[in-house]
Amino acid sequence: MSGILYGVGVGPGDSELITLKALKLIKSAEIIAYPKLEGSESFARTIIAGFIEFPKKEIVIDIPMSEQRLPAQKAYDIAAERISTYLEADKNVVVLCEGDPFFYGSFMYLHSRLSGKYETEVIPGVSSLTTCAAVANRPLAARNEVLAILPGPLSEEELTRRLSDTNSAAIMKVGRHLKKIKRVINDLGLTRFSYYVERASLKEQKVLTLAEAPEIAPYFSMILVTKGEDPWL
Amino acid sequence: MSGILYGVGVGPGDSELITLKALKLIKSAEIIAYPKLEGSESFARTIIAGFIEFPKKEIVIDIPMSEQRLPAQKAYDIAAERISTYLEADKNVVVLCEGDPFFYGSFMYLHSRLSGKYETEVIPGVSSLTTCAAVANRPLAARNEVLAILPGPLSEEELTRRLSDTNSAAIMKVGRHLKKIKRVINDLGLTRFSYYVERASLKEQKVLTLAEAPEIAPYFSMILVTKGEDPWL
Numbered sequence: 001m002s003g004i005l006y007g008v009g010v011g012p013g014d015s016e017l018i019t020l021k022a023l024k025l026i027k028s029a030e031i032i033a034y035p036k037l038e039g040s041e042s043f044a045r046t047i048i049a050g051f052i053e054f055p056k057k058e059i060v061i062d063i064p065m066s067e068q069r070l071p072a073q074k075a076y077d078i079a080a081e082r083i084s085t086y087l088e089a090d091k092n093v094v095v096l097c098e099g100d101p102f103f104y105g106s107f108m109y110l111h112s113r114l115s116g117k118y119e120t121e122v123i124p125g126v127s128s129l130t131t132c133a134a135v136a137n138r139p140l141a142a143r144n145e146v147l148a149i150l151p152g153p154l155s156e157e158e159l160t161r162r163l164s165d166t167n168s169a170a171i172m173k174v175g176r177h178l179k180k181i182k183r184v185i186n187d188l189g190l191t192r193f194s195y196y197v198e199r200a201s202l203k204e205q206k207v208l209t210l211a212e213a214p215e216i217a218p219y220f221s222m223i224l225v226t227k228g229e230d231p232w233l
Numbered sequence: 234m235s236g237i238l239y240g241v242g243v244g245p246g247d248s249e250l251i252t253l254k255a256l257k258l259i260k261s262a263e264i265i266a267y268p269k270l271e272g273s274e275s276f277a278r279t280i281i282a283g284f285i286e287f288p289k290k291e292i293v294i295d296i297p298m299s300e301q302r303l304p305a306q307k308a309y310d311i312a313a314e315r316i317s318t319y320l321e322a323d324k325n326v327v328v329l330c331e332g333d334p335f336f337y338g339s340f341m342y343l344h345s346r347l348s349g350k351y352e353t354e355v356i357p358g359v360s361s362l363t364t365c366a367a368v369a370n371r372p373l374a375a376r377n378e379v380l381a382i383l384p385g386p387l388s389e390e391e392l393t394r395r396l397s398d399t400n401s402a403a404i405m406k407v408g409r410h411l412k413k414i415k416r417v418i419n420d421l422g423l424t425r426f427s428y429y430v431e432r433a434s435l436k437e438q439k440v441l442t443l444a445e446a447p448e449i450a451p452y453f454s455m456i457l458v459t460k461g462e463d464p465w466l
Contacts, residue, residue, distance in 0.1 A: 009363070016254035019244065019359060023253070100363040102372045111372060122367035124434075126252060126357050130242070130333040134355035139335045139344060146395065147382035154377060162379065201357075 003087040005118050006094045007101035007111060009125015010047045013220075014201035017126045018048065025123060027052055029094035031086055033059035033079065035106050044096035059083060059093070063106075073109070080113035087118045100127040104151075104172055129170050132197040132222045136207050140226065141168050152177035152223075159184045163225060171223040178217040185210060185225065193227040236320040238351050239327045240334035240344060242358015243280045246453075247434035250359045251281065258356065260285055262327035264319055266292035266312065268339050277329035292316060292326070296339075306342070313346035320351045333360040337384075337405055362403050365430040365455045369440050373459065374401050385410035385456075392417045396458060404456040411450040418443060418458065426460040 008025055011017035026032065026048050036042035042060070061079040064071040083093050101107035101122050111120065129149065133140045141147040145167035150159060152174045163169055163184065171181055174196075185194050196213035198206040198221040210223060241258055244250035259265065259281055269275035275293070294312040297304040316326050334340035334355050344353065362382065366373045374380040378400035383392060385407045396402055396417065404414055407429075418427050429446035431439040431454040443456060 009359075011252065012357075014254070016257070017252050017357065019250050019252055020256070021247065021249035024249070100359075100367075102366040103363050104374055104376070108372045108375045115370065120370060122370065124245075124250065124359050124363040124367040126242075126333075126359055127363055130336050130357040130360055133335040134333075134357040137348065137353060137355065139338075139341045141337055141382065142341045143337075144384040144386050146384070146387070149374065149380035149382070151377040151379070154379070 001090055002118055003090050003092040005083065005087060005110070005114050005120045006092060007097055007105075007107040007120065007122040008094055009097050009100040009105075009123055009127075010044055011126040012099050012128050012131040012201045013043070013047060013199065015047055015050055017131070017201055018051075019123070019125065022123050022125060023048075023051060025094055026096070029056060029092065031057040031059065031091055031093045032096060033061060033083055033093055034096040035061040035063050037063050038065045042096075044098045047098070048096060076106075076109040076113065080110055083110065084114060084118070087114070097125065099131075100125045103127045103129065128172070128200060128220070128222060131200040132170065132224055133226075135200045135205060136195045136197050136224055138195055138224055138226045140170070140224070152181055156180055156184055160188065163188055163190065168224070168226040171225070173219065174217045174221040174223055175219045176216065178213065178221075178223075179215060181223055182210060182213065185223070190225055190227060193225055195224045195226075197222050197224065234323055235351055236323050236325040238316065238320060238343070238347050238353045239325060240330055240338075240340040240353065240355040241327055242330050242333040242338075242356055242360075243277055244359040245332050245361050245364040245434045246276070246280060246432065248280055248283055250364070250434055251284075252356070252358065255356050255358060256281075256284060258327055259329070262289060262325065264290040264292065264324055264326045265329060266294060266316055266326055267329040268294040268296050270296050271298045275329075277331045280331070281329060309339075309342040309346065313343055316343065317347060317351070320347070330358065332364075333358045336360045336362065361405070361433060361453070361455060364433040365403065365457055366459075368433045368438060369428045369430050369457055371428055371457055371459045373403070373457070385414055389413055389417055393421065396421055396423065401457070401459040404458070406452065407450045407454040407456055408452045409449065411446065411454075411456075412448060414456055415443060415446065418456070423458055423460060426458055428457045428459075430455050430457065
């Protein structure tokens with residue numbers, strides 16, 4: 001017998017966009033774990049900090065600042081090891097995940113290491129995808145429309161090909177790829193259908209047309225391209 | 234001056250997957266509106282029924298059972314008219330939306346009719362997309378993977394083309410298209426990567442491999458195809 005690994009989505013940033021289910025699990029948890037990027041606070045922990053009484057036992061997953069995969073993978077190796085010690089001792093561990101755990105979330109790195117060995121339950125959360133659409137006041141897709149979720153690091157050619165073949169798209173992980181993405185969208189004549197959203201649902205949130213977007217974007221930014229048909233018809 | 238139109242995502246079905254924000258808005262609302270399919274209870278209303286004290290003023294959007302667009306569009310014309318009467322009288326109206334309002338949600342039909350004239354705010358909800366992934370215990374996408382959201386009614390040719398050109402996919406609105414979708418996935422050799430999820434997060438939920446899936450599916454069902462790379466690496 002061993003503990004349960006919970007991957008809990010805490011939503012996009014606004015603390016009120018957490019679900020009742022996530023909140024209940026987090027409040028009753030003895031042990032919480034969360035990623036923390038080198039040099040910053042843990043975003044996931046700040047989302048829930050107002051709701052719970054610390055100290056609980058906290059497992060900090062220290063993610064080094066690096067474009068390389070190996071250092072982050074190493075951090076997840078260490079975290080998985082620490083978490084499994086508790087699971088082996090029949091303790092549940094609640095892993096906090098920004099947005100939704102299975103939608104481009106870092107929880108997958110723990111999931112791939114631990115879900116084969118331990119009972120795992122994932123609590124879905126409000127994703128950045130639908131939050132960006134909500135704050136931009138732009139419907140993502142309806143009826144028989146195709147929606148493409150595209151990571152910003154894709155090549156110019158691939159972004160061009162995929163954006164020409166979809167009703168709407170969300171481009172994730174914009175960051176330093178913004179300039180390239182703007183060029184692709186502009187060359188396709190889609191700029192007037194495109195919106196830039198930064199830190200959706202937080203106080204510092206920015207919603208701009210793509211034409212107004214800055215040259216450099218933070219990691220937590222997204223571009224929506226919604227050229228969908230008129231849902232009135 | 235007029236009232237505010239709120240499109241509020243109430244999540245996929247489990248009442249605990251509602252957000253604090255949605256709950257607060259619904260509890261304090263004087264007037265709620267929701268779609269109700271002919272012959273059944275309103276799914277959106279049942280999700281929140283345990284939380285609030287009725288009667289409030291309720292606007293029922295009666296959706297006729299029909300494959301045609303026109304009767305449903307007519308129902309939204311009537312609902313928009315009724316809602317605008319309250320908005321004009323400076324009353325806020327909270328529209329309940331299953332899942333997320335902007336992710337293949339029927340709220341768009343009201344949004345397209347009313348958001349140009351009245352202040353509109355959308356509260357994102359937990360979508361069926363990430364809920365199906367959570368209950369199937371299958372990560373949707375990570376890193377630079379492409380995720381395609383495809384409606385089941387697409388033609389066999391289009392489904393084939395799009396499924397061959399993505400890391401993972403979610404096929405929505407499966408319903409009576411299940412047989413066709415199974416054939417496409419099978420012909421592409423993707424059956425072993427594919428999962429069938431019905432009524433995710435509800436007590437009646439079913440999670441099956443695609444090979445085990447029934448021949449006929451309800452409307453609230455989804456197929457996940459997740460052939461993504463191993464996130465361990």
